[in-house]
Amino acid sequence: MAKDGVLIQARGLVKRFADFTAVDGIDVDVRAGEAFGFLGPNGAGKSSTMRMVGCVSPPTAGELKIMGMDPRRDGPAIRARLGVCPQLDNLDPELTVRENLTTYARYFGIPRRVARERAAELLDFVQLAERANSKVEPLSGGMKRRLTIARALVNEPEIVLLDEPTTGLDPQARHLVWERLFRLKQQGVTLVLTTHYMDEAEQLCDRLVVMDGGKIVAEGSPRALIDRYSTREVVELRFAGESQEAFAGKLAGLAERVEVLPDRILLYVADGDAAVAEVHARALTPASVLVRRSSLEDVFLHLTGRTLVD
Numbered sequence: 001m002a003k004d005g006v007l008i009q010a011r012g013l014v015k016r017f018a019d020f021t022a023v024d025g026i027d028v029d030v031r032a033g034e035a036f037g038f039l040g041p042n043g044a045g046k047s048s049t050m051r052m053v054g055c056v057s058p059p060t061a062g063e064l065k066i067m068g069m070d071p072r073r074d075g076p077a078i079r080a081r082l083g084v085c086p087q088l089d090n091l092d093p094e095l096t097v098r099e100n101l102t103t104y105a106r107y108f109g110i111p112r113r114v115a116r117e118r119a120a121e122l123l124d125f126v127q128l129a130e131r132a133n134s135k136v137e138p139l140s141g142g143m144k145r146r147l148t149i150a151r152a153l154v155n156e157p158e159i160v161l162l163d164e165p166t167t168g169l170d171p172q173a174r175h176l177v178w179e180r181l182f183r184l185k186q187q188g189v190t191l192v193l194t195t196h197y198m199d200e201a202e203q204l205c206d207r208l209v210v211m212d213g214g215k216i217v218a219e220g221s222p223r224a225l226i227d228r229y230s231t232r233e234v235v236e237l238r239f240a241g242e243s244q245e246a247f248a249g250k251l252a253g254l255a256e257r258v259e260v261l262p263d264r265i266l267l268y269v270a271d272g273d274a275a276v277a278e279v280h281a282r283a284l285t286p287a288s289v290l291v292r293r294s295s296l297e298d299v300f301l302h303l304t305g306r307t308l309v310d
C-alpha cells in the first residue's frame with residue numbers, strides 16, 4: 001500500500017482526445033477501505049478518469065499513482081490487483097454463468113481448482129448460485145450486473161472500479177446491487193465508482209468528488225457537501241400557469257437562496273414549514289408544495305446552475 005493508506009493518487013491528471021479535454025487537471029486521493037465516488041452528469045469525464053485508473057487509457061498529462069505504482073509502466077501489475085466492472089456488461093454470452101468466472105480467472109493464472117471454488121463462493125455472494133449452469137443471455141439486467149461484479153472479484157482485488165454500477169436497472173435490482181457493494185465495503189475492499197445518480201452517491205460513498213466539464217467542482221462526504229453547499233431543507237413550489245419566473249419576485253426575502261427551474265421554484269431554507277407558512281401569508285397559492293431534506297442534487301445545482309439528470 002502507498003503511504004498514508006492512499007491507494008489512488010492523482011495530481012493534475014489530464015485526458016485529451018485530439019484537441020478536446022475530457023479530464024482537465026484533477027487531484028484525487030482515494031484511501032484504503034473507503035467507497036469513493038465520481039458524481040457528475042454525462043460527459044463530465046468520469047469514465048475517462050476510470051479508464052486511466054484501470055490502466056486501459058494512458059493519461060495525457062499529470063501524475064497518477066495506483067497502489068504506489070505508475071500505470072504507464074506497471075499496468076499489468078496494477079491490473080492484477082484491480083477489479084473492473086465496466087459501464088456496459090461485456091460478459092461472454094457463449095459461456096455459462098460459472099464459466100464466465102472460471103474463464104476470467106484463467107487470465108490471472110488462477111489454478112483451475114481454485115477458480116472453481118472461488119466461482120462458487122462468488123456466485124453465492126452475488127446470489128446467483130442457482131443460475132451457475134445457465135447461459136448469460138436469459139439473465140435479467142440486474143443479474144448480469146451482479147455477475148459482472150462477481151467477475152471483477154475473481155482475482156481478490158484490493159480496489160474495485162465500478163463505472164455506473166446501476167445505470168439501466170430497476171429500483172429493486174439497484175437495491176440488490178447496492179446491498180452487495182455495501183457488503184464488499186464492509187469486507188475492507190476499496191470501491192471507486194462513477195454515478196450520475198445522487199441517491200447512489202449518498203447511499204454508497206464515504207467521500208466523493210463532483211465533476212463537471214472535466215473538472216472537480218467540490219469534494220467531501222455527502223453530508224459535508226450538503227452542509228456546505230445547501231440548507232437543511234428545501235421547499236419545492238409549483239405554480240400553475242406558463243412561467244414560474246413570474247412568481248419568483250413575490251418570494252423575495254423568504255429563503256437563503258431561490259432557484260427558479262422551468263417547472264418549479266426551489267426555496268433553500270433551514271425550516272421548510274415556516275417558509276411554507278410565509279408563502280401562504282403572502283397570499284400565494286402554488287399548485288403543489290413539497291418540503292424535503294437537501295440532497296446532492298441541490299449541491300450540484302448550486303455549484304453548476306444545472307440539474308444533474310435532465
Ligand SMILES: Nc1ncnc2c1ncn2[C@@H]1O[C@H](COP(=O)(O)OP(=O)(O)OP(=O)(O)O)[C@@H](O)[C@H]1O
Nearest residue numbers: 017020021022040041042043044045046047048049
Ligand atoms: N475516445 C474518445 N474520443 C473522443 N472523445 C471522447 C472519447 N471518450 C470520451 N470522449 C469525450 O470526453 C467527454 C467525457 O466523457 P466521459 O465518458 O469521460 O464522461 P462521463 O462523465 O463518464 O459521462 P458518461 O456518463 O456519458 O460516460 C465526453 O464529451 C466524451 O464525448
